[in-house]
Amino acid sequence: MGLRERKKEKTRLALMDAALDLFLEQGYETTTIEQIAGSADVSSRTFFRYFTSKEHLVLGHHDEIQAILLDTLRLRPPEEPPFQAVCAALRAVLREVEQSTPEDRERFLKGRRLMEDNPMLMGKAIGRMAETERLAVDEVARRQGSDPRVDQLPHLVVAFAMSAMRIGYECEHRDVADMRELTERVESAIALAERCLRPGWDLTG
């Protein structure tokens, strides 16, 4: 990796970290791009060459998460029940975060804390997740050989699994302490969902 690319990555992370800290310190709305760029020693214009928008700072990793989720889902064996396959994909995302560097994990958790404080950001994040949901529905429908426009079951499978994940992620009035606690809550929500559902409910027929 050349000097140029290393510099770029450094600037990207400097902007990211400066922004997250400023957001948590003085609030998301009250922090200006100028401040963020200033903290990272670049111009405002340069900021927009790294991030398409202010939100992109907080929600940017969703693209990566979506890719992991969909890729994992595509690689699950076709005979696996669809709900189990989607849950496996959700677990793959969690594992990815757990296995990343401590710095990246910290950024992830800071982002989560930010969303807990800011309904507008939380809304954006959930809305973005819903987009991923749609793509997952198409994939589930494909592997089950059904048409998502007439068959609502694939939607239900994905929506139920995503609900479990979202419930695990929620931590109103709590600190987002560490990844382990988060993973445990997601696992517990998935287990609860499974207890609520009829055996074989997700198989077409």
Next chain:
Amino acid sequence: MGLRERKKEKTRLALMDAALDLFLEQGYETTTIEQIAGSADVSSRTFFRYFTSKEHLVLGHHDEIQAILLDTLRLRPPEEPPFQAVCAALRAVLREVEQSTPEDRERFLKGRRLMEDNPMLMGKAIGRMAETERLAVDEVARRQGSDPRVDQLPHLVVAFAMSAMRIGYECEHRDVADMRELTERVESAIALAERCLRPGWDLTG
């Protein structure tokens, strides 16, 4: 109702209708506040005295929807199973739209069509719905006498019901023809969800 209030309501609707038509015609992002205000023969500044933002035009009715949903939920008999209670609340919202004036229904459907075309708006709407979901969770937890911070079941009940509603609302690659079709799809999604769930799954114990 005095002349002043009638005028205000007229301006509000003029802005609303001008905006919805412009959005559908030439796209949401490309339509400026100035154009909308111009179409309704008011200044841009006045626009912001009726709507807090551009998004508010499309998502403003969510406040009303949320109120109906939560009020209905609160009035359901305590002995009613929670999932059924939440579904009743969702039905109350649909009925409210069905029973409104043809103009209001048309505005509602235009808004839906707009969201289908614009992922950003759809995301915002779903994110807003998630906020309502949280409040509904608190209410369900209250009537079941459980603490939503430790008991994930109320979350699951609400999330599953909301999922059914959302699936019914989705109409990718389809026209949002009329309210009846929409209601039917929601009913069908709720029925499917019920077939997938174990009897008595939503009762604490």
Next chain:
DNA sequence: CAACTTATGTCAGTCCATGACAGATGACAA
């Protein structure tokens, strides 16, 4: 070192959104 590619800063400009203020317009009582 020279030619090329790519990143950066500066500048100008658009759009969304908000505060301040003055003038216009209904509401209402005498």
Next chain:
DNA sequence: TTGTCATCTGTCATGGACTGACATAAGTTG
């Protein structure tokens, strides 16, 4: 009807997010 008051509206000024254009600086490559 008229005068007073509350409220609505337009104009103006401002700030912050974001984008395009262009010149300059810095890394890359032969």
